[in-house]
Amino acid sequence: MLRKSLYVIVALVVAAGAAFWLLTQPERLDGSALAAAGPGDPDRGERVFWAGGCASCHARPDAEDDALLELAGGRALETDFGTFIAPNISPDPEHGIGDWSEADFANAMMRGVSPEGEHYYPAFPYSSYARMDEQDVADLFVYLNALPPVAEAAPANELSFPYNIRRGIGLWKLLYMHDQPVVDLPADAPEEVLRGRYLVEGPGHCGECHTPRNFMGGQNFDRWLAGAPMMEGEGSAPDITPSEDGLGSWSAGDIAYYLESGFTPDFDVVGGAMADVQRNMARLPDEDRRAIAAYLKAIPAAN
Known part of the structure; x- marks a missing residue:
């Protein structure tokens, strides 16, 4: 009887682990959604850049004027979950996003998934960016790649257990991330x-x-x-x-x-x-x- 109970417990643990693994799998954009976007336009991308406040997080702390376009990262966001550090998103191929494809960038922005297939932490506001239009993301990508590359590595996040387990972010996404509007407006809204x-x-x-x-x-x-x-x-x-x-x-x-x-x-x-x-x-x-x-x-x- 004891052996049978142990088998049941082990089976339940394995089933729970498998369910967790499946539910927390990073989800990428459908390729057809990316294909629907036309070539990126840097002028439109600049408009998206300021609307999204990219420099506010990714420029160096206290940057002004032209330095706002040097997206070296490094700004710290101290929260109850730990300290998140804004990464380098300049077009530097080693420390920034210079070797990213447009698909890599779109999946980061709209799905919170890295090029390596890992979840990003939602200190990066992709749960809002999930509602963006693919064309705006393509335009932003072209604009960012026209900015100065910065060969500086941003520091790593400072997170303790269990918040340092990225896989668990998949459950958070299931609960709190969606691409539909928050406010339902009338069909005849201006x-x-x-x-x-x-x-x-x-x-x-x-x-x-x-x-x-x-x-x-x-x-x-x-x-x-x-x-x-x-x-x-x-x-x-x-x-x-x-x-x-x-x-x-x-x-x-x-x-x-x-x-x-x-x-x-x-x-x-x-x-x-x-x-x-x-x-x-x-x-x-x-x-x-x-x-x-x-x-x-x-x-x-x-x-």
């Missing part, structure tokens, strides 16, 4: 609002800071953009829904002007982590800032 949804939910990854998370670091989509503690350091990202405590008293014009100038309707000035975001948004065309504002006024208010 194109401007639809564009704003794409920018906010996709490349702009606004929910990564402004949406509260659970103990596993997954976003609570029922509290979308309702404000949240910062994942690193002190302070919080504010409610940016049209609630009384959020942007309810701001007009769409106020929001768009804030993104362009950094000034609130009360003539306060942007500060903290949002200062970098605002500088990125200031580089976008006016129509993109207006679209973001239109979307933020159209979504449900936090309660």
Whole structure:
């Protein structure tokens, strides 16, 4: 009887291990999705670059002006899960992404999978980038490859057990990563609002800071953009829904002007982590800032 029980236990353990291995398998993009994108355009890619805030994480800490385009990495993100270090994404073939294919880049951006087939940690906001258009990703890839290569290795992440086990990220992805819009808009929603949804939910990854998370670091989509503690350091990202405590008293014009100038309707000035975001948004065309504002006024208010 004891031997039979041991066999059952071993069988269950093996079955559980096999299920874990299958469920956590890194999932790559379908080749047909990549084939649908045309040749990348660096001018369009620059627009995606600033919308996505790439320099805010991947440029050297405190970089300004032209140095923002030297994507050496090295910026530390200190969280409850450990310290994540932004990698070098310059076109250097040894330390950056210079030897990546377009498919490698698209899978990293939209699936969080490395060229070696490993999961990236979601400190890299691919759970938002999963909602991006393949063409925008192709355009961004061409633009990044036109930037200066930086022959510097970024430091490694500093993570303790069990967070240093990448395979487990597959379960996190099953629970918290999807490529569908967060906010359902009416079928007749204006194109401007639809564009704003794409920018906010996709490349702009606004929910990564402004949406509260659970103990596993997954976003609570029922509290979308309702404000949240910062994942690193002190302070919080504010409610940016049209609630009384959020942007309810701001007009769409106020929001768009804030993104362009950094000034609130009360003539306060942007500060903290949002200062970098605002500088990125200031580089976008006016129509993109207006679209973001239109979307933020159209979504449900936090309660």
